[in-house]
Amino acid sequence: MPAPETTGDGTVPDAVIEVKGLTKRFQTILAVDDVSFTVRRGQITALLGGNGAGKTTTISMLLGLLVPTAGTIRVLGEDMLRHRYRVLPRLNFSSPYVDLPHRLTVRENLMVFGLLYSLRRPGERIRELAADLAFAELLERKTGGLSSGQKTRIALAKALLNRPELLLLDEPTASLDPDTADWVRSYLERYARGTGASILLASHNMAEVERLCSDVLMMKAGRIVDRGAPDELIARYGRQTLEDVFLDIARDRRQPAEAAQ
Amino acid sequence: MTAIGRAAAVPPGYALSDRLRRIGAMLLRNIYLMRSSWIRVFDLMYWPLLQMVIWGFINTFLASQSSWVLRAGGLLIGAVLLWDVLVRGQFGMTLSLLEEMWSRNFANLFVAPLRPAEYGFALMGLSVIRSLIGVVPSALLAIPLFHYSIFAIGLPLVIFYAVLMMTGWAVGLLMCAMLIRFGLAAESFAWASIFVLAPICGVYYPISTLPSWLQPISWALPPTYVFEGMRSIMLDHVFRTDYLMSALLLNVVYIAVGLTAFLIAFYQARKRGQLLQTGE
Numbered sequence: 001m002p003a004p005e006t007t008g009d010g011t012v013p014d015a016v017i018e019v020k021g022l023t024k025r026f027q028t029i030l031a032v033d034d035v036s037f038t039v040r041r042g043q044i045t046a047l048l049g050g051n052g053a054g055k056t057t058t059i060s061m062l063l064g065l066l067v068p069t070a071g072t073i074r075v076l077g078e079d080m081l082r083h084r085y086r087v088l089p090r091l092n093f094s095s096p097y098v099d100l101p102h103r104l105t106v107r108e109n110l111m112v113f114g115l116l117y118s119l120r121r122p123g124e125r126i127r128e129l130a131a132d133l134a135f136a137e138l139l140e141r142k143t144g145g146l147s148s149g150q151k152t153r154i155a156l157a158k159a160l161l162n163r164p165e166l167l168l169l170d171e172p173t174a175s176l177d178p179d180t181a182d183w184v185r186s187y188l189e190r191y192a193r194g195t196g197a198s199i200l201l202a203s204h205n206m207a208e209v210e211r212l213c214s215d216v217l218m219m220k221a222g223r224i225v226d227r228g229a230p231d232e233l234i235a236r237y238g239r240q241t242l243e244d245v246f247l248d249i250a251r252d253r254r255q256p257a258e259a260a261q
Numbered sequence: 262m263t264a265i266g267r268a269a270a271v272p273p274g275y276a277l278s279d280r281l282r283r284i285g286a287m288l289l290r291n292i293y294l295m296r297s298s299w300i301r302v303f304d305l306m307y308w309p310l311l312q313m314v315i316w317g318f319i320n321t322f323l324a325s326q327s328s329w330v331l332r333a334g335g336l337l338i339g340a341v342l343l344w345d346v347l348v349r350g351q352f353g354m355t356l357s358l359l360e361e362m363w364s365r366n367f368a369n370l371f372v373a374p375l376r377p378a379e380y381g382f383a384l385m386g387l388s389v390i391r392s393l394i395g396v397v398p399s400a401l402l403a404i405p406l407f408h409y410s411i412f413a414i415g416l417p418l419v420i421f422y423a424v425l426m427m428t429g430w431a432v433g434l435l436m437c438a439m440l441i442r443f444g445l446a447a448e449s450f451a452w453a454s455i456f457v458l459a460p461i462c463g464v465y466y467p468i469s470t471l472p473s474w475l476q477p478i479s480w481a482l483p484p485t486y487v488f489e490g491m492r493s494i495m496l497d498h499v500f501r502t503d504y505l506m507s508a509l510l511l512n513v514v515y516i517a518v519g520l521t522a523f524l525i526a527f528y529q530a531r532k533r534g535q536l537l538q539t540g541e
Contacts (some may be wrong), residue, residue: 026533026534032526051373054457056537057534059321060537061536063368063372064371064372064531065368065371065531065534065536065537066531066532066534066536067373067528067531067532085274085275085374085376088274088372088373088374089274089374091370091372092372093368093369095368097365097537098365098366098367098368098369098537099364099365099366099369100366100369101290101360101361101364101365101366102364103294103297103298103364104290104293104294104297105293105297108290108293111289112286112287112289112290113369113373114286114373115282115283115285115286115289116282116283116286116370116375117373117374118274118279118282118283118374146403158369186515230321
């Protein structure tokens with residue numbers, strides 16, 4: 001993995017995420033083991049790995065929901081461990097495993113989060129997002145009564161309320177039908193392109209990663225074991241698809257050096 | 262895509278107005294919840310109403326048997342209404358936290374710039390709202406049912422209410438700390454814990470009734486001063502400012518302990534990854 005260029009103070013120019021020596025230990029379990037990586041501004045980066053590879057733990061530490069055992073995290077130029085509250089208004093997060101309150105209507109949920117993000121005109125922003133993400137007809141419905149696809153759209157709307165410069169997404173298209181999943185991917189592409197925002201997403205969908213991401217971090221057993229653009233990784237492992245590369249890494253079948261021979 | 266412009270410079274969120282907005286957001290979230298479910302509001306009123314009716318009849322019966330109860334009509338009704346202020350104050354905090362746990366909303370909340378202390382203040386505000394919803398209907402109903410108005414206590418009633426709410430916050434913060442630390446496994450204890458104070462604080466009888474070894478413990482608890490103070494007003498027509506000062510001082514200590522426990526539990530939850538897993 002090539003080391004990123006750094007400035008005199010050791011930071012990477014244009015980096016939105018800089019992680020060095022990140023480690024998380026839960027008693028005897030080493031969930032994340034000395035991980036270092038950088039995400040540059042405007043990039044869509046994927047965090048790939050099997051179940052238990054450390055993706056969600058890494059994202060949780062980036063969000064400040066989890067305190068690392070060791071290592072440093074800089075997000076949007078700030079030390080996340082010391083100045084978390086300076087950064088949180090500028091990023092957002094969505095996961096199919098974290099719900100919005102079911103008994104509130106979509107509008108009520110978005111209004112609450114709009115105020116939490118200190119939006120001056122939350123109602124106006126909700127109307128904009130409802131038009132963009134095509135959920136105006138859902139605004140007065142209870143969130144718990146929505147389908148999976150509708151919930152994903154609302155979760156995405158919540159994640160976009162504050163116009164985040166950095167979006168962290170955990171499996172953004174999990175449990176969606178192909179049509180809705182394609183729609184969400186298109187929207188994310190347009191959002192990143194239109195705003196210059198950066199996205200870090202954890203996914204098990206290799207086709208999604210090939211389509212959206214310019215950079216892929218491959219995790220296994222808490223470590224980053226490889227990194228590169230999807231095309232580079234496919235070429236390095238001598239494979240046809242990113243899924244084949246994923247399986248090679250997950251099953252210890254081939255090393256990149258071996259593939260190059 | 263009208264909503265997508267240049268990535269906006271978001272306000273840092275440190276201004277007082279931003280802090281108040283976030284506290285207001287949490288109040289609004291719970292008001293929306295109560296508005297959407299009448300059974301939740303009815304549940305807040307149910308036990309205080311039931312308690313008031315039971316103790317109202319006991320009071321009526323004892324007034325015909327005991328000169329002590331007869332001396333101040335509604336003594337036991339006043340006691341049960343004030344007791345419910347304390348209970349509803351603590352439940353108001355705990356319930357608001359449990360609502361977030363039940364709806365698995367913790368991660369969303371704490372990825373937003375909501376600080377734990379702001380959340381704590383929001384919980385305090387919610388406990389005031391829930392206690393008023395719970396106790397005021399009972400207090401009003403006691404007037405036609407038992408010809409007793411707790412409002413006749415006057416200004417001291419406001420002070421008693423404030424003291425009991427503060428104790429409710431202190432216990433509520435401790436219970437919230439336990440819920441954050443132990444998850445929903447601590448739910449039953451969070452509901453039951455406050456009742457340990459009932460026999461010690463002299464809700465229905467003077468502290469002198471308690472064995473001498475238990476009395477110092479009783480005087481270390483702020484509600485004791487409220488219930489003794491209430492009896493002092495109703496029986497002797499004297500408002501004890503010394504009781505008030507002791508209760509306030511003790512409450513400051515207990516709230517500081519509760520808030521510290523809450524903040525420590527929150528930090529520990531961030532170390533253990535419990536904000537993402539708020540179930541059992």
